[in-house]
Amino acid sequence: MYFTPSFVIIKPMTKTLFKSFLQNPQNILFDGEDPDEKVLYVLRRSFITNLGWLLLTAALVAIPWTFWNDILKILFNGTAAISPQFSTVLFLFWYLFTFGFFFQNFLNWFFNVYIISNKRIVDMDFYGLIYKRISESPLRNIEDVTSKINGTAGVIFNFGDVFIQTAAEKTEFEFSDVDNPSKIRDILSDLVTEIKMK
């Protein structure tokens, strides 16, 4: 029996783990995917939009190393020395909370995806812990695609929104803060033209 080193599995995974624009992704399946359906693109919010919570996580990691004694003094008003056991428990809880905060935000970014397959577009939204919404529309129903880049960060890092007008009950899809919105608009327009020509 052969043993596969973990880096053999993890290395190719990390190549796609943090990407916000995946073309022809491998090993990806979504709920309701047809057997003859092929996922062409998986899009997420641009990675740069995670900067806020990443900086906050970095601050939460750094605080105990720099201000831990000051925090304890403020918290306990300098009136009594707390036991090393209690200090350790607080320290561990702080890092557990920080990790939970990081993981929760990462999951929200990772699983809020926009999927373009050869048959349809899918918008998967997970907000917080308990909200899940999945909308989809066949490519044939798409009528109009508009891309928009606004704001300084959007112009610098080339991310923005793509609005997709459909003839279905849900009339508009919005791919928010995606990388390279003009390219996505072009891809979608080409796919829709191709499918309507058939």
Place this chain on the structure above:
Amino acid sequence: MNISDFVIQLFTPAGFIQLMQFLTVFLEIVYIIFAFIVVRQVRLMNKSFQTGAAGLFTLIAFTHFFVAVGLVAISLLIL
């Protein structure tokens, strides 16, 4: 000890630390609920959108949950 003695005790340094220890354990127990919801959430997300990293996320979510449970156990033992 009657209630007024107990309240007065809370305003002494030792009493205040005891109160904070109690609050910390309480928050840790609340955190276990959050960690459990994260486990369920990861399962739901993996079901909706399956990637090669599904196993990794499940492993992290379970580790996070068991560390949270372990922290409460440690707190109850040493505090």
